[in-house]
Amino acid sequence: MPRPSRYSPAEKAAIVAAARSRIRLGENFGEIAQRLGVNQPSLRGWLRESTLDMLYPPLPPCMPRNRSA
Numbered sequence: 001m002p003r004p005s006r007y008s009p010a011e012k013a014a015i016v017a018a019a020r021s022r023i024r025l026g027e028n029f030g031e032i033a034q035r036l037g038v039n040q041p042s043l044r045g046w047l048r049e050s051t052l053d054m055l056y057p058p059l060p061p062c063m064p065r066n067r068s069a
Helices: 009-024 029-036 040-055
Strands: none
Touching (some): 009 029, 009 040, 029 040
C-alpha cells in the first residue's frame, strides 16, 4: 500500500505553478527545487504529469458497457 502524499493536490498545484514561473524567468532547476523545498525528482515528475494533463486531458471515468445487452 503506497504511503499517503506529503502534499495535498492544492499544494502540489501551487508548487508546480511557482516552479513554472521561475523556469520562465530562467532560474536553475536545482535552485528552484531547493527554494520550494521539494526534491528534484518529485518536482520533475509533477511538472511532467501536469504537462501531460494539459496536452492530453484525462478521460472522465466511465462504467464498462454491459455486453449481454
